Amino acid sequence: MRPAVLVTPLAKTIPVVENAIYVGVDAGVLTLLEQEFPVEFAVGDFDSMSQEAYEKIESLVKIEKHPIMKDESDAQLALRLVKERGCSPIYLCGALSKRIDHTIANLRLLMYHYPDLILWDEKQNVSLFQRGKHVLKNT
Template structure:
């Protein structure tokens, strides 16, 4: 039986409360978890930040520490996601992954689109996930709903403010920006007939 894993990064400001989930830390995200009284199943990173040096006392009992050199090809988040998937967690939710440095955000998006399509990227007010072919439901949890094709794709949108019917979209299209669930509807339906798209949801103005 699979269960969710919340991966807490150093940029995390709000730790999601997901029923039945375990928690793990990316680098200094370990301190964020322990300050909230949450014991992670593992912590992964180089722990080289001079602002948040790792003290052995910071590692809770039962937390497996995966320490890597600072000079490496993979990011700390990538290594943590790989470990989570190896352990069988699903979904893996990477928090704070859309905050901070833009190059880190882009790296996290590439981690989603090119390596781990089941990954969910979140911060306090936003979420990104990948939509493969199939029927997907969106709710009013987020106000703004945008879609960006990763390849030539065919989609239909139902119960949305701006509906579509078997519309072809490609990587250059941006008119699928900033949609929302239609008035008097509780949920919207995204039917991906073919292709892959990024679903970007936000509550920011």
């Protein structure tokens, strides 16, 4: 399986993950382009960027645009799409910063829907241990 790195608008730093596909979540695609990562596609309603910025990325990246009024968040849409492509693990960058409503929603995605999800931020990350024995090292 190939890893996926999903970049939200709150992500400032993006991890380099070998053999990963990089996906822009809404305006997170701008961060990917600014930092010169290869973008597989971008997904979202793109309500967090100007029309001018949207037109710019539309000419550079494959876009999967969704309506603003929908039952899934932009991150959920991206997770579903990379999961359908068989990606694992999945890094969700900018998942634990600034907006408590998004942080809680992302923790719920990890706990109940995507056990191979890694909520990743520059200073912290959250993932689930699968059933079995684990050795933790103090670093």
